[in-house]
Amino acid sequence: MRSPDPFVPSLFRVDRVWRESADTVTLGLLPIQGEIPAFRSGQFFMLYAFGIGEIPVSVSGLWGQGPLLHTVRAVGPVSQALCRLRPGDTLGVRGPYGSPWPLPQAEGGDLLLIAGGLGLAPLRSALLPALAERERYGRIALLYGARSPADLLFGEERGDWSSRGDLQVEVTVDHASPAWRGSVGVVPARISHTRFAPERAHAFVCGPEVMMRYSAAALLGAGVPPARIFLSLERNMKCAFAVCGRCQFGPTFVCRDGPVFSYDRIARLLSIREL
Amino acid sequence: MPDPKAALAGHPFFSGIDPSIGETLAECAHEVSFPAGRFLAREGEPASGFLLLECGTVALELHRPGRMPIVLETLHEGELVGTSWVIPPYRWSCDVRALDPIRAIAVDARCLRGKSEFDPKLGYELLKRFLPLFVQRLEAVRLQLLDVYGETPT
Numbered sequence: 001m002r003s004p005d006p007f008v009p010s011l012f013r014v015d016r017v018w019r020e021s022a023d024t025v026t027l028g029l030l031p032i033q034g035e036i037p038a039f040r041s042g043q044f045f046m047l048y049a050f051g052i053g054e055i056p057v058s059v060s061g062l063w064g065q066g067p068l069l070h071t072v073r074a075v076g077p078v079s080q081a082l083c084r085l086r087p088g089d090t091l092g093v094r095g096p097y098g099s100p101w102p103l104p105q106a107e108g109g110d111l112l113l114i115a116g117g118l119g120l121a122p123l124r125s126a127l128l129p130a131l132a133e134r135e136r137y138g139r140i141a142l143l144y145g146a147r148s149p150a151d152l153l154f155g156e157e158r159g160d161w162s163s164r165g166d167l168q169v170e171v172t173v174d175h176a177s178p179a180w181r182g183s184v185g186v187v188p189a190r191i192s193h194t195r196f197a198p199e200r201a202h203a204f205v206c207g208p209e210v211m212m213r214y215s216a217a218a219l220l221g222a223g224v225p226p227a228r229i230f231l232s233l234e235r236n237m238k239c240a241f242a243v244c245g246r247c248q249f250g251p252t253f254v255c256r257d258g259p260v261f262s263y264d265r266i267a268r269l270l271s272i273r274e275l
Numbered sequence: 276m277p278d279p280k281a282a283l284a285g286h287p288f289f290s291g292i293d294p295s296i297g298e299t300l301a302e303c304a305h306e307v308s309f310p311a312g313r314f315l316a317r318e319g320e321p322a323s324g325f326l327l328l329e330c331g332t333v334a335l336e337l338h339r340p341g342r343m344p345i346v347l348e349t350l351h352e353g354e355l356v357g358t359s360w361v362i363p364p365y366r367w368s369c370d371v372r373a374l375d376p377i378r379a380i381a382v383d384a385r386c387l388r389g390k391s392e393f394d395p396k397l398g399y400e401l402l403k404r405f406l407p408l409f410v411q412r413l414e415a416v417r418l419q420l421l422d423v424y425g426e427t428p429t
Contacts, residue, residue: 117424147424174419177343178336184349186418189411193351208423
């Protein structure tokens with residue numbers, strides 16, 4: 001049962017917890033009452049750790065397939081509290097909010113998913129439906145960068161993705177010891193090694209903003225039109241429905257008009273230091 | 276043995292090169308191969324040229340006393356290994372180790388520098404191809420230094 005007050009969260013129970021890395025977990029959440037609200041890939045929910053606070057977290061799974069999945073890294077008081085949750089614990093959930101990844105728009109062409117760090121979690125929610133309806137897309141490529149091999153997420157699932165013949169997976173890390181057999185380097189540099197037709201490609205990018213700016217520049221350099229590059233922005237979202245103004249980004253609110261924006265819409269705003 | 280001129284023209288780094296310049300470059304080039312695990316260069320050694328990777332991956336490594344070496348970057352098929360030959364004192368700034376069996380075109384730096392002294396067209400072509408590579412690698416290093424994944428996206 002959802003409260004008529006948009007600030008009041010619904011009560012959810014932790015159904016499962018998956019440890020992704022030393023500081024990152026995926027929470028599987030089920031509502032105490034009613035159904036999981038319908039959401040689309042790329043949208044986010046506000047997760048409330050009782051007595052501590054609330055943060056926005058993008059969905060990392062699909063609607064209609066099991067619990068609501070959120071992947072959280074312990075970096076602040078609220079996310080640390082969320083990462084300590086165990087099966088059976090409860091938390092507050094409100095949402096979904098924000099704009100989704102434009103998967104229908106990308107159909108018929110190539111699809112590049114470019115993830116940095118925890119940014120793989122929101123992009124997982126775009127990759128899974130694209131793979132489920134693989135025939136709707138041309139080439140699909142996942143480019144994923146992380147700080148080190150120990151920070152890479154969704155290890156087992158990535159193995160499955162890499163073994164598929166219809167998905168190019170490029171994983172790279174910033175730092176590694178010689179024991180690491182994969183690529184070392186930054187994600188934008190891998191774009192030129194990716195097989196795609198720029199004139200009919202869409203690129204979805206999620207990660208730290210600096211990494212996204214560099215990736216967008218590399219995509220533009222490769223010939224992808226700016227209107228087909230989509231970034232998922234992070235700002236200080238509090239109310240999540242464009243009332244408090246904390247996430248105002250020029251004439252837009254990231255919580256309502258984003259977090260997924262086309263690059264042509266925000267390129268100018270990204271260059272304004274004060275925003 | 277494959278024709279170095281055709282191999283050079285077919286490598287992404289020299290894509291679209293003027294045939295006459297390609298011919299001059301080929302006079303300084305030959306095919307090489309290395310087994311996995313072999314060090315192709317060591318830090319401080321004279322940088323006698325560069326490699327155009329046709330197959331395989333190499334790691335650029337820095338050794339540290341008493342600790343495991345750190346991998347700075349990996350370079351893959353279609354990429355160029357070695358820029359220390361451009362600038363004096365022409366010495367490798369890191370180790371280069373083959374992670375896989377390597378097949379590459381090796382270009383001799385002394386030969387190339389010598390020809391460039393007398394052929395400004397060749398020198399300018401090399402400048403146009405190496406300068407963007409330097410900039411790309413500088414930008415990549417900056418991004419690595421920022422440690423951007425310490426931040427948390429939504």
